[in-house]
Amino acid sequence: MTTADEPGVSIGDVSHSTFAIGSHAHAESHHHTAPKDPTERELLDAVRELRADLARLRSTERTRELDEALADTENEITRTGTAGESRRQRLRELLTDAQSVLTLLASAGTVAGLLGM
Numbered sequence: 001m002t003t004a005d006e007p008g009v010s011i012g013d014v015s016h017s018t019f020a021i022g023s024h025a026h027a028e029s030h031h032h033t034a035p036k037d038p039t040e041r042e043l044l045d046a047v048r049e050l051r052a053d054l055a056r057l058r059s060t061e062r063t064r065e066l067d068e069a070l071a072d073t074e075n076e077i078t079r080t081g082t083a084g085e086s087r088r089q090r091l092r093e094l095l096t097d098a099q100s101v102l103t104l105l106a107s108a109g110t111v112a113g114l115l116g117m
Contacts, residue, residue, distance in 0.1 A: 035081045043114045044077045050107040066094045070111075088115055 035041045051070045054063050069090050073083050095112050 035077055037082065039114070040077055040082050043083060043111070044074060046107060046110040046114055047074050047077070050105065050111050053105045053107045062094075062098050066098050069094050091115055092117055 035044055047070050051067055051074070054067050054070070057063055069087075073087050073091060076087055077083050091111070092115050095108060095115070095117065098108075
């Protein structure tokens with residue numbers, strides 16, 4: 001029950017906002033940018049597919065390093081809408097180094113092709 005002495009609260013449009021109410025409230029924000037460029041969307045899909053395929057292989061230092069770089073790339077694309085050239089170059093190097101393992105995976109060929117290899 002409110003009284004005339006209590007201030008009124010009005011909440012308008014809260015889209016793309018983060019807030020918490022109450023003494024023990026906690027707010028987290030996870031805003032993602034969908035890639036607008038079809039090539040970036042395709043790269044993001046291919047990166048996710050390769051990560052899923054890598055999870056099916058026996059883990060080695062090389063596959064863990066590649067998975068970490070793929071995760072970083074996925075994060076960068078979802079945050080900014082694109083993967084920077086240095087990120088792309090790092091993936092090219094790791095894909096070249098892991099070529100013997102990756103020849104088993106069609107998804108690796110897709111990512112490599114999208115990186116211009």
